[in-house]
Amino acid sequence: MEDNKLLLLGDEAVALGAIHAGLSGVYAYPGTPSTEITEYIQSSPLARERGIHCQWSCNEKTAMEAALGMSYMGKRAMVCMKHVGMNVAADAFVNSAMTGANGGLVVVAADDPSMHSSQNEQDSRFYGKFALMPTFEPSTQQEAYEMIGEAFDLSERYRIPVLMRLVTRMAHSRTVVTVGKARGQNALSYPANPRQWVLMPACSKERYKVLVREQADFLAEAENSRHNIYVDGADRSMGIIACGIAYNYLMEHYKAGCPHPVLKVSQYPLPKKHVARMAQECESILVLEDGQPFVEEQLRGVLDNGVQVLGRLTGEVPRTGELTPDNITAALHLQDAEVYPPSTLVVPRPPALCKGCGHRDMYAALNEVVREYPDARVFSDIGCYTLGFLPPYHAIHSVVDMGASITMAKGAADAGQHPSIAVIGDSTFTHSGMTGLLDAVNEQSNITIIISDNLTTGMTGGQDSAGTGRLEQICTGIGVEGAHVRVVVPLPRNMEEMKQVIREEIEYRGVSVIIPRRECIQTARRHKTMKNE
Amino acid sequence: MTTDIILSGVGGQGILSIATVIGAAALREGLFIKQAEVHGMSQRGGDVQSNLRISSEPIASDLIPLGQADLVISLEPMEVLRYLPYLKKDGRLITNSTPFVNIDNYPDPQEVIAAIQATGHAVVLDVDTLAKEAGSARAANMVLLGAASPFLGLEVSKMEEGVRQVFLRKGEAVADMNVKAFRAGLEQGMANLAHGMPG
Numbered sequence: 001m002e003d004n005k006l007l008l009l010g011d012e013a014v015a016l017g018a019i020h021a022g023l024s025g026v027y028a029y030p031g032t033p034s035t036e037i038t039e040y041i042q043s044s045p046l047a048r049e050r051g052i053h054c055q056w057s058c059n060e061k062t063a064m065e066a067a068l069g070m071s072y073m074g075k076r077a078m079v080c081m082k083h084v085g086m087n088v089a090a091d092a093f094v095n096s097a098m099t100g101a102n103g104g105l106v107v108v109a110a111d112d113p114s115m116h117s118s119q120n121e122q123d124s125r126f127y128g129k130f131a132l133m134p135t136f137e138p139s140t141q142q143e144a145y146e147m148i149g150e151a152f153d154l155s156e157r158y159r160i161p162v163l164m165r166l167v168t169r170m171a172h173s174r175t176v177v178t179v180g181k182a183r184g185q186n187a188l189s190y191p192a193n194p195r196q197w198v199l200m201p202a203c204s205k206e207r208y209k210v211l212v213r214e215q216a217d218f219l220a221e222a223e224n225s226r227h228n229i230y231v232d233g234a235d236r237s238m239g240i241i242a243c244g245i246a247y248n249y250l251m252e253h254y255k256a257g258c259p260h261p262v263l264k265v266s267q268y269p270l271p272k273k274h275v276a277r278m279a280q281e282c283e284s285i286l287v288l289e290d291g292q293p294f295v296e297e298q299l300r301g302v303l304d305n306g307v308q309v310l311g312r313l314t315g316e317v318p319r320t321g322e323l324t325p326d327n328i329t330a331a332l333h334l335q336d337a338e339v340y341p342p343s344t345l346v347v348p349r350p351p352a353l354c355k356g357c358g359h360r361d362m363y364a365a366l367n368e369v370v371r372e373y374p375d376a377r378v379f380s381d382i383g384c385y386t387l388g389f390l391p392p393y394h395a396i397h398s399v400v401d402m403g404a405s406i407t408m409a410k411g412a413a414d415a416g417q418h419p420s421i422a423v424i425g426d427s428t429f430t431h432s433g434m435t436g437l438l439d440a441v442n443e444q445s446n447i448t449i450i451i452s453d454n455l456t457t458g459m460t461g462g463q464d465s466a467g468t469g470r471l472e473q474i475c476t477g478i479g480v481e482g483a484h485v486r487v488v489v490p491l492p493r494n495m496e497e498m499k500q501v502i503r504e505e506i507e508y509r510g511v512s513v514i515i516p517r518r519e520c521i522q523t524a525r526r527h528k529t530m531k532n533e
Numbered sequence: 534m535t536t537d538i539i540l541s542g543v544g545g546q547g548i549l550s551i552a553t554v555i556g557a558a559a560l561r562e563g564l565f566i567k568q569a570e571v572h573g574m575s576q577r578g579g580d581v582q583s584n585l586r587i588s589s590e591p592i593a594s595d596l597i598p599l600g601q602a603d604l605v606i607s608l609e610p611m612e613v614l615r616y617l618p619y620l621k622k623d624g625r626l627i628t629n630s631t632p633f634v635n636i637d638n639y640p641d642p643q644e645v646i647a648a649i650q651a652t653g654h655a656v657v658l659d660v661d662t663l664a665k666e667a668g669s670a671r672a673a674n675m676v677l678l679g680a681a682s683p684f685l686g687l688e689v690s691k692m693e694e695g696v697r698q699v700f701l702r703k704g705e706a707v708a709d710m711n712v713k714a715f716r717a718g719l720e721q722g723m724a725n726l727a728h729g730m731p732g
Binding site: 005007009116169170172173174175176245248249250251252255324325326336337338339340341342343345346347348349350351352353354522 | 557579590592596597619645648
């Protein structure tokens with residue numbers, strides 16, 4: 001194989017594309033399916049040689065803000081997160097369009113349609129439109145590699161952050177990518193427009209007008225983009241708009257070329273010129289897009305009295321879930337292949353906590369104590385321990401977003417709930433649990449918080465956890481009484497001690513924190529192997 | 534030439550290392566490849582699969598359409614059946630015969646094997662025992678790869694070289710053991726081919 005051809009995941013193509021585009025820092029919090037972008041940079045010899053910042057951030061908001069700071073200094077910076085991370089970063093993200101960028105700033109959001117490992121199907125393209133930011137959506141890993149460099153260039157040309165949207169099947173699909181040469185990194189330089197970085201109303205009002213005016217430029221960029229391609233076809237009864245990865249599923253059915261006119265969209269704002277041509281030349285327009293009906297709704301509008309638009313909203317394509325080559329065949333009027341029927345013997349095999357995992361011992365002890373309190377409620381959080389909802393534990397009553405366990409337990413306690421118990425992991429606690437803990441301390445809420453500390457960010461593959469070694473200090477620093485910060489070792493032989501501690505802290509009227517601490521067995525195994533090698 | 538393969542098993546069994554070896558071999562032959570993987574530790578103990586497509590022509594979709602897989606290769610017998618609707622009518626199932634039972638309602642293992650055999654295009658082998666005979670239960674995935682290798686459309690000798698390459702960084706002994714495991718599987722696959730199974 002030639003040196004410039006590499007077998008890369010979509011995530012890795014983005015990472016290498018960014019390094020080759022002269023990146024100076026990546027900022028991220030782990031989240032499936034985005035994690036491998038940062039991990040690739042962390043293990044890249046070129047990134048190390050160039051001193052590219054690649055340490056994990058506490059959460060997506062701190063990541064976004066740090067990247068904005070690096071951009072302020074004229075350097076190229078990238079922020080990576082899963083789609084729901086965009087909600088955490090949203091304040092910084094939306095306002096970064098107002099400050100603009102100095103050095104190129106690219107935000108990569110990896111969406112997870114079909115919720116393979118997420119709590120919703122939100123589509124990050126809406127964030128791009130909301131923030132008035134140019135948005136890219138690659139359909140191949142090669143395109144992802146090349147686009148990230150173009151995104152940095154565009155970002156510097158207009159001094160605007162740029163969003164790149166991936167989906168799971170792009171992020172986690174591997175293929176051969178031909179790579180180019182590495183550009184040098186930017187020199188330090190302060191912004192030429194210092195007022196724009198101070199978002200006081202007087203400055204913001206000026207800036208917002210510019211940002212709105214520049215939408216025409218961003219549209220022209222999209223209309224002239226080599227990534228938005230219109231290919232005419234003989235059968236104009238239906239034109240097809242295929243966005244990002246949906247283009248691959250479409251072309252799977254037409255290896256020799258599609259009989260319908262096709263507009264491949266990989267750069268937004270939506271290229272109006274091409275869409276208008278399709279509306280004029282075709283009797284109807286089918287929209288194939290992974291995630292939510294972002295393009296379809298724009299085409300249809302409220303009045304819906306133009307050309308006939310088909311897609312997720314009209315039922316030609318399923319309203320929810322990721323696209324596949326199979327669930328678009330009806331919309332294309334193709335015959336389904338004759339297939340073996342599903343076997344009736346097959347039963348679901350849900351994921352489970354690993355044998356020997358400390359979360360298991362924590363739930364075993366908690367469940368026994370909770371049985372003594374018929375009305376106990378356990379508010380949980382995002383992490384491996386979310387699996388405590390499934391058999392055999394059935395231990396938790398809620399999972400919403402990063403950090404919500406502590407604040408929901410507090411709200412429930414405010415309403416009169418007792419015992420009101422929060423279960424949160426160490427990494428999730430430092431991501432978004434600490435501020436909620438301060439709320440609880442300030443009101444002396446009657447809650448019991450279990451920070452199940454496995455010394456890592458386990459669910460995403462064992463990344464460093466920001467608060468490792470300092471959780472007790474953090475809790476007492478926030479104001480939890482030292483006597484009510486209790487550390488236990490979650491092992492079957494310590495079951496009685498754990499139960500006793502949980503019982504005592506439920507009975508304590510105030511904020512208490514129990515920290516069952518034992519290293520994730522996957523991480524421990526890896527550490528052991530590394531030591532032996 | 535196009536070979537569409539679904540790899541399946543239970544999280545932690547190591548299906549991705551099979552994909553890695555096949556992918557590397559296809560790359561050496563200058564073929565196009567697309568491989569959609571499942572990531573995330575939450576899959577541990579749950580069902581996992583990977584779509585691997587290799588072709589002499591460019592590949593459009595990262596996912597294999599229903600009814601189009603030439604092979605479903607599985608480290609677990611019930612998991613091979615999960616992807617039956619993806620198998621071509623004349624496609625082939627290649628699977629470990631030993632169930633991985635981590636759920637209460639696991640079906641009758643004999644019925645599972647019977648359903649696999651009923652397709653008429655199956656290679657069913659006791660991967661775990663063959664791996665232990667080769668030197669380590671951890672080489673199970675290389676036994677399975679060996680059994681599948683006559684059906685991949687790739688040169689078998691190159692596959693074997695690929696196995697050696699992947700494991701050499703763990704030492705000569707580990708590489709030898711995995712090659713031995715690969716050959717044990719290959720023997721079973723070749724026997725199946727020789728018996729004139731349809732497909």
